[in-house]
Amino acid sequence: MLEQCEGSHAVAKAVALSRPEVICAYPISPQTHIVEGLGEMVKSGDLTPCEFINVESEFAALSVAIGASAAGARSYTATASQGLLFMAEAVYNASGLGLPIVMTVANRAIGAPINIWNDHTDSMSMRDAGWLQIFAETNQEALDLHIQAFKIAEELSLPVMVCMDGFILTHAYERVDMPSQEQVDKFLPPYEPRQVLDPNDPVTIGAMVGPEAFTEVRYLAHAKQMQALDLIPQIAAEFKKEFGRDSGGLIKTYKTEDAETIVIALGSVLGTIKDTVDDLRAEGVKVGVLGITSYRPFPISAIRDATANAKRIVVIEKCFAVGIGGIVSRDVRSAVRNRPQPVLTVVAGLGGRAITKTSVHKLLLDAIADKLELLTFLDLDWDVVNRVLDREKSQRRSGPIAEGILRDMGNLATQVV
Amino acid sequence: MFQVRIHGRGGQGVVTGAEMMSIAAFQGGRHAQAFPSFGSERTGAPVVAFCRMDDHEIRLREPIMEPDAIIIQDPTLLHQVDVFSGLKKDGYILINTTRTFEELGIGEFVKGFQPNHLLTVSASELAQKHVGRAVPNVPLLGAFAALCKLISLEAVQSAIDEKFKGAVAQGNKAAAAEAYNTVMNQAAKETQHA
Numbered sequence: 001m002l003e004q005c006e007g008s009h010a011v012a013k014a015v016a017l018s019r020p021e022v023i024c025a026y027p028i029s030p031q032t033h034i035v036e037g038l039g040e041m042v043k044s045g046d047l048t049p050c051e052f053i054n055v056e057s058e059f060a061a062l063s064v065a066i067g068a069s070a071a072g073a074r075s076y077t078a079t080a081s082q083g084l085l086f087m088a089e090a091v092y093n094a095s096g097l098g099l100p101i102v103m104t105v106a107n108r109a110i111g112a113p114i115n116i117w118n119d120h121t122d123s124m125s126m127r128d129a130g131w132l133q134i135f136a137e138t139n140q141e142a143l144d145l146h147i148q149a150f151k152i153a154e155e156l157s158l159p160v161m162v163c164m165d166g167f168i169l170t171h172a173y174e175r176v177d178m179p180s181q182e183q184v185d186k187f188l189p190p191y192e193p194r195q196v197l198d199p200n201d202p203v204t205i206g207a208m209v210g211p212e213a214f215t216e217v218r219y220l221a222h223a224k225q226m227q228a229l230d231l232i233p234q235i236a237a238e239f240k241k242e243f244g245r246d247s248g249g250l251i252k253t254y255k256t257e258d259a260e261t262i263v264i265a266l267g268s269v270l271g272t273i274k275d276t277v278d279d280l281r282a283e284g285v286k287v288g289v290l291g292i293t294s295y296r297p298f299p300i301s302a303i304r305d306a307t308a309n310a311k312r313i314v315v316i317e318k319c320f321a322v323g324i325g326g327i328v329s330r331d332v333r334s335a336v337r338n339r340p341q342p343v344l345t346v347v348a349g350l351g352g353r354a355i356t357k358t359s360v361h362k363l364l365l366d367a368i369a370d371k372l373e374l375l376t377f378l379d380l381d382w383d384v385v386n387r388v389l390d391r392e393k394s395q396r397r398s399g400p401i402a403e404g405i406l407r408d409m410g411n412l413a414t415q416v417v
Numbered sequence: 418m419f420q421v422r423i424h425g426r427g428g429q430g431v432v433t434g435a436e437m438m439s440i441a442a443f444q445g446g447r448h449a450q451a452f453p454s455f456g457s458e459r460t461g462a463p464v465v466a467f468c469r470m471d472d473h474e475i476r477l478r479e480p481i482m483e484p485d486a487i488i489i490q491d492p493t494l495l496h497q498v499d500v501f502s503g504l505k506k507d508g509y510i511l512i513n514t515t516r517t518f519e520e521l522g523i524g525e526f527v528k529g530f531q532p533n534h535l536l537t538v539s540a541s542e543l544a545q546k547h548v549g550r551a552v553p554n555v556p557l558l559g560a561f562a563a564l565c566k567l568i569s570l571e572a573v574q575s576a577i578d579e580k581f582k583g584a585v586a587q588g589n590k591a592a593a594a595e596a597y598n599t600v601m602n603q604a605a606k607e608t609q610h611a
Contacts, residue, residue: 002443003443004439004440004443004444004449006436167452168452168478169452171450171452172450172451172452173435173436173439173440173449173450173452173454174439174448174449174450174451174475175443175448175449224504268478270476271475271476271477271478272476272477272478272479274476275476275477353481354480355478355479356479356482357477357479
């Protein structure tokens, strides 16, 4: 049924429709509305049977989810930003133990400087932790991906992180098509664990593994993610059959067939980029978009095939690796290795900086005119940067950088957006 | 696409107003997208929320920099924030105030706009009367429905029912209706005079 609601509400309902048996909650913006919504549903009896456990930290949230999952319960939690970092050790444990937990990451920057706004630094910091990571473009897709995530996770016995842009999606009201319980039940069968802590059939989960077998265990984690490259599109196809919508899969392309320039991005910014592509197409510029839905596993072949005829690739990413540059673009480079097409990294949208159509439009024209460097920071204010660099040259005690910049910029309260 | 920017202060229901506007537009069969400016919310601090409406799916995620309409929930913001930034020349201005545009000191500024696109409504007083709290977002929504004719009063009422329950919902619906009817009657009178 169509409804107009907040992204967090849509996700909470999708999770509830997936019949989780244990939900561990610790609040952190911009994820909080999701677990609040689930808490209300458990309390009102709308979501039953389900244990809603308020825990004392993010580390506890995921640790409790690990215990619940090992005991055979379908388990869910959600976090963001520093919360994800605080649970980092448990993040590796969940995947290392092969427990099919689903966790929403409402993507948010990581401090210092403290910043509550959206970028992808948080989930990117866990990209190598062994979880599958899938990114939602819209609230509809966020809703759909959560239902698919439980199925993918349980098929593989691996945890899945569903990443959705904090505030931009979590706090946006838009139209979603909410499936019925019957539809979801038909698509997602009850959880049949591959491993379970059962007093009637005791096993150990989490034994120490020495050099004799550690490599093999790690390799199998990789092999499972490679299996996911086949499983994710298969589940997206099953989903389409049941719900009639294209959601999920490894990648999605938009006007890429004859595109000389292909923009690659993840998450909600794809919408703004598609609008920009339409404008550029109207001007006769052959440009297209490739959205990465599955970031882990990374769909090397799908990206390599979809970009085969492009002259250049522009990766717009909401994160970067300090000291080297792009993160997503490095993976894209490995997908298109041995090809002459340049892969240009554009870091954008850090800490909630708006990515505007105007800026993307100009950026793409610059890329086509071969005026882009390999690493570009979209809308970087060089005056601000140079003022700090000058201050550091001229005085030893130049003071804290962030606070110095805020002082330089003056009263921000007068700005509209 | 029609884009609305709402300016107010923390505690005035700015974000809820934008959300209800999107629900009302959805009720009318449109695609709509509402989102806040994502600041750290503090009571009294300037707050901005946005609402887009279109007959097609809305993909754009940037803030609204060139609005078709601006709603100002607190006129003291006129001296603090560049609330009219980017407003289109044929855009609408709706202000919660008991004063006129001249008395607010922006008579000269609004001269370039179409007179029937300019509206002041004493929304705080209407809210105080019907809800018992001077939260102006809902009466402004009623006035917006009458001013721009993009959402119906019935859709606004239905959006109020989604957000509020019981006496608060009833009061807000009465406040929206009075704001709507006041603007419609005023417009009818002006048409007669013309």
